[in-house]
Amino acid sequence: MPKTSPNTNPKTSDRRPTTRIGYGFDSHEFRSGIPLKIGGVALAHDKGLGGHSDGDVLLHAITDALLGAIAAPDIGALFPPSNPKWKGADSVVFLREALKRVRDAGYGIANIDACLILAAPKIGPHSTAIRTRLAELVGLHCDCVGLKAKTPEGLNLENSALAHVVVLLEKTEKHRRRTGSR
Numbered sequence: 099m100p101k102t103s104p105n106t107n108p109k110t111s112d113r114r115p116t117t118r119i120g121y122g123f124d125s126h127e128f129r130s131g132i133p134l135k136i137g138g139v140a141l142a143h144d145k146g147l148g149g150h151s152d153g154d155v156l157l158h159a160i161t162d163a164l165l166g167a168i169a170a171p172d173i174g175a176l177f178p179p180s181n182p183k184w185k186g187a188d189s190v191v192f193l194r195e196a197l198k199r200v201r202d203a204g205y206g207i208a209n210i211d212a213c214l215i216l217a218a219p220k221i222g223p224h225s226t227a228i229r230t231r232l233a234e235l236v237g238l239h240c241d242c243v244g245l246k247a248k249t250p251e252g253l254n255l256e257n258s259a260l261a262h263v264v265v266l267l268e269k270t271e272k273h274r275r276r277t278g279s280r
């Protein structure tokens with residue numbers, strides 16, 4: 099798999115910043131006859147999200163936000179839909195790879211904030227379950243995982259689900275000690 103790009107700009111030092119922000123976006127179309135999974139939680143609904151993997155739009159956006167924060171290749175480059183290995187894959191696999199790369203880069207997650215946009219099902223009743231599952235997956239307290247859900251007013255996207263995510267990373271103490279950086 100491609101790794102994070104080396105520093106090829108001679109005018110910059112190898113010093114890594116103390117904090118880094120990452121942003122991820124994803125969208126998937128609803129299709130009949132498949133299960134719906136959002137944020138690693140199975141939700142009862144008459145349609146699921148289509149895609150090469152399990153279509154978990156929220157996990158995909160979180161994965162891309164984490165990868166973006168450390169300037170790593172994105173989810174499509176690491177897990178190309180052209181590879182049959184990822185057909186029907188549990189998106190937790192993608193998230194775990196991003197988490198490993200964040201750790202290897204010397205960072206931990208400070209918090210995650212996510213916004214889902216979809217007409218149905220209503221996310222409110224499932225919000226705590228999704229936040230709890232996300233917190234468990236990324237190793238954070240629930241208070242550090244924000245989740246908002248909006249309906250796509252005026253967007254004409256009634257059959258789609260969209261996710262926007264931002265993450266904040268902090269340099270880990272272990273990494274600071276190893277590199278002597280502040």
Ligand code: MG
Binds near residue numbers: 125153154155158
């Ligand atoms: Mg996706």
